[in-house]
Amino acid sequence: RRQRRRAAAHGGHGLRLPPGPWQLPVIGSMHHLAGQLPHRAMRDLARRHGPVMLLRIGEVPTVVVSSREAAREVMQTHDLAFASRLLSPTLRVILNDDGQDVIFAPYGERWRQLRKICAVELLSARRVLSFRAVREEEVAAALRACAEAAAAAGAAVEMHARLSALVADATVRAVVGDRFESRDVFLRALDRAVELAAGFNPADLWPSSRLVGRLSGALRRAQECHDAVFGIIGGIVKEHQERMAAGGGDGNKDEDLVDVLLRLQNDDGLQFPLDTNIIKAVIFDMVSAGTETTTTTLEWAMAELIRNPKAMETATAEVRRAFAAHGAVREQELGELRYLQLVIRETLRLHTPVPLLLPRECREPCRVLGYDVPRGTTVVVNAWALGRDERYWPGGDAEAFRPERFEDGGDAAGVEFKGADFELLPFGAGRRMCPGMAFGLAGVELALASFLFHFDWEVPGVADPAELDMTEAFGITTRRKADLLLRPILRVPVPGV
Numbered sequence: 001r002r003q004r005r006r007a008a009a010h011g012g013h014g015l016r017l018p019p020g021p022w023q024l025p026v027i028g029s030m031h032h033l034a035g036q037l038p039h040r041a042m043r044d045l046a047r048r049h050g051p052v053m054l055l056r057i058g059e060v061p062t063v064v065v066s067s068r069e070a071a072r073e074v075m076q077t078h079d080l081a082f083a084s085r086l087l088s089p090t091l092r093v094i095l096n097d098d099g100q101d102v103i104f105a106p107y108g109e110r111w112r113q114l115r116k117i118c119a120v121e122l123l124s125a126r127r128v129l130s131f132r133a134v135r136e137e138e139v140a141a142a143l144r145a146c147a148e149a150a151a152a153a154g155a156a157v158e159m160h161a162r163l164s165a166l167v168a169d170a171t172v173r174a175v176v177g178d179r180f181e182s183r184d185v186f187l188r189a190l191d192r193a194v195e196l197a198a199g200f201n202p203a204d205l206w207p208s209s210r211l212v213g214r215l216s217g218a219l220r221r222a223q224e225c226h227d228a229v230f231g232i233i234g235g236i237v238k239e240h241q242e243r244m245a246a247g248g249g250d251g252n253k254d255e256d257l258v259d260v261l262l263r264l265q266n267d268d269g270l271q272f273p274l275d276t277n278i279i280k281a282v283i284f285d286m287v288s289a290g291t292e293t294t295t296t297t298l299e300w301a302m303a304e305l306i307r308n309p310k311a312m313e314t315a316t317a318e319v320r321r322a323f324a325a326h327g328a329v330r331e332q333e334l335g336e337l338r339y340l341q342l343v344i345r346e347t348l349r350l351h352t353p354v355p356l357l358l359p360r361e362c363r364e365p366c367r368v369l370g371y372d373v374p375r376g377t378t379v380v381v382n383a384w385a386l387g388r389d390e391r392y393w394p395g396g397d398a399e400a401f402r403p404e405r406f407e408d409g410g411d412a413a414g415v416e417f418k419g420a421d422f423e424l425l426p427f428g429a430g431r432r433m434c435p436g437m438a439f440g441l442a443g444v445e446l447a448l449a450s451f452l453f454h455f456d457w458e459v460p461g462v463a464d465p466a467e468l469d470m471t472e473a474f475g476i477t478t479r480r481k482a483d484l485l486l487r488p489i490l491r492v493p494v495p496g497v
């Protein structure tokens with residue numbers, strides 16, 4: 001009978017819908033998620049109901065995928081059927097559009113054009129390389145700040161603030177060409193957007209109710225975020241336009257991403273013109289997708305290394321050995337740091353920065369592991385749960401930080417995060433996979449290697465580093481809840497200090 005009720009809820013007949021926990025009127029399955037972070041609650045529910053599970057989040061039918069095989073079906077076998085996104089009411093307000101950007105655009109020609117621009121122009125390997133000097137300068141500034149703290153005996157550094165400033169400045173300079181004065185206002189608004197975009201507010205739970213939408217504080221807050229962020233971006237785009245009109249800003253070498261987009265705006269070959277609103281939305285995508293994820297990865301990597309002194313020792317010894325003669329980390333040789341790469345891979349496994357990836361929307365009726373997924377269903381892949389699943393990470397230590405598991409001969413040797421191994425999906429997979437992977441990793445690698453090269457790190461006031469608080473906060477990304485206060489001890493002089 002339960003099965004029939006669910007089928008009716010979808011307006012479908014004779015469908016074999018995925019199983020799921022019992023539902024209540026109005027709130028659907030929400031009571032099963034209450035009091036826990038969604039990715040954790042969904043993992044626990046999936047253990048009981050299976051790898052393809054149907055929930056109703058408020059009124060939104062949501063299929064949660066929690067096995068390697070099911071993820072492969074969604075993101076590879078039927079990728080085209082799941083290549084769209086849904087735009088929640090909150091996101092619609094934050095972006096002020098119906099999917100004009102890349103991240104939340106529905107699948108279609110418009111998205112394909114923007115995606116191609118990302119691949120060929122904005123986030124290509126050549127472009128990422130062109131921002132090397134920016135990355136090096138911003139990392140050097142962060143190192144100098146840490147060196148000052150180290151010199152003031154015993155001063156600790158609040159790593160979240162330090163890392164988000166570093167990543168934001170490096171990303172923003174690449175995207176818009178310069179730091180901007182309102183960086184902190186921008187970051188605060190972005191912070192709120194990350195929380196709001198995770199959904200689970202009344203406006204997103206009951207999208208069909210205008211009344212709920214109107215009464216929901218979330219939409220008001222989303223509007224405030226939009227105004228703050230797009231006001232700043234609008235000013236930046238205008239400055240670029242004026243500079244271009246005055247004949248400056250040309251020359252491929254120093255192009256920032258706004259320059260690139262404005263240049264493409266004049267390209268007659270585009271099927272869909274890039275109007276200024278689209279450019280602003282894409283700029284917002286680049287900055288928001290680039291900062292939060294990269295900062296989160298760096299913070300967890302530092303926290304895990306602190307908690308695991310042996311891994312810290314190995315990673316530090318490797319980077320100091322590699323760059324001892326040069327006195328500073330050089331980006332072009334980072335590929336040689338094999339252990340550091342494994343530390344990053346292990347961090348992305350345990351602390352998948354976007355734990356539920358970005359929800360997809362089913363474009364055409366489809367079957368996943370034999371279950372029917374009706375058109376319009378939201379589909380969520382619990383990448384965080386896959387990354388900790390004992391079936392794929394054997395050895396009884398799936399929740400432990402052990403980069404060695406990826407070494408040759410290790411039990412996860414050869415498992416990569418490039419979208420082909422469905423147990424490790426920090427960047428997703430398939431057509432909607434993250435196009436900013438190289439951009440993000442370049443920032444993580446350089447910063448992490450440099451922090452370890454110049455400093456040893458201690459946690460003041462925590463007798464046993466294993467006791468470090470690792471609680472996650474709610475949001476579209478898995479940020480740390482607690483501050484990460486670390487004391488740097490200078491070991492190799494920082495140039496310019």
Ligand code: HEM
Pocket residue numbers: 102103104115118123285286287289290291293294297353354357358425426427428429430431432433434435436437439440441
């Ligand atoms: C550690 C860093 C990063 C992580 C973990 C990450 C993760 C993700 C994930 C999980 C998705 C959704 C994939 C899917 O649906 O299968 C995504 C999409 C996206 N990411 Fe990233 N990302 C990172 C860095 C970046 C950076 C630096 C940029 C750009 C500057 C970027 C731009 C994008 C864009 C534009 C999309 C949307 C793609 C589409 O829908 O077609 N990301 N990212």
